[in-house]
Amino acid sequence: MKNLFIILTALIFITSCELLFDPEPELPPVTEEGNGTFGCKINGEVWLPDDRYLNSGGNILEAFLNRGIDMHIKALYEPKSQSLEFTLRDIFNQDKSIQFYQQETEKSFASVSMEDNCNLKTDSNSGYLEILKIDSINKIVAGTFEFIVFSDCDTVEVTEGRFDLNYYE
Incomplete structure (x- = not known):
């Protein structure tokens, strides 16, 4: 009986420890349906919009x-006051690769x-954005x-980026 109590206590402890830790974040899949997703890797680490501590009532993710x-x-990661922004000029008359x-x-x-x-900006030919769909x-x-x-x-490398958003005018 004592062994059963120890085993059950250990199982409860192990299970509760797993619930305390956040799982590793994963990039959302590349989609084209307006799913409201955005993600990338910044210097090799997954970066996703997050509003856990957003006090302003603003949007963490928007396209207009x-x-x-x-x-x-624009995408916002509020816990660390980080943001990623794109300005895409003359979007309907651009090539698909910008x-x-x-x-x-x-x-x-x-x-x-x-x-x-620290505000960082692209320089000439320092990257691209590929439009998969604009509807x-x-x-x-x-x-x-x-x-x-x-x-x-600083210098920051942004890789494996993807977004699938509804935009407004």
């Missing part, structure tokens, strides 16, 4: 069409903000991306 031509996509350039130009660019107020009827935009962003404070 500015002036009917420029697409702006090269990123410097923010100061009239071309498409990407930027990353880190928790230490102006159902307001869906989906794609994949990779880029490197630079600043005086």
Whole structure:
């Protein structure tokens, strides 16, 4: 009877320990249905939007069409005050593969903000975003991306990026 009690106690302890730890985050699958997903790897670690501590009531993930031509996509990871943003110029007249350039130009660019107020931006030909689907009827935009962003404070490599969003105008 004593052995049974020890075994049951050990099983309860092991099971409860598994519940205390968050599972390793995984990137969402690449889809094209407006599923509201976004993810990438930043310097090899999975990065997903997260609003656990968001106090502003804002969106952690959004895509909107500015002036009917420029697409702006933003994802927020609030626990560390990080964000990824894309500005895609003249989205409906672009090739499916969009090269990123410097923010100061009239071309498409990407930027990353880190928790230490380090704001990083793409430079000329430092990455791309591939549009898999843009549907102006159902307001869906989906794609994949990779880029490197630079600043005086850091260099960040963003890989295996994907998003599948509904956008608004």
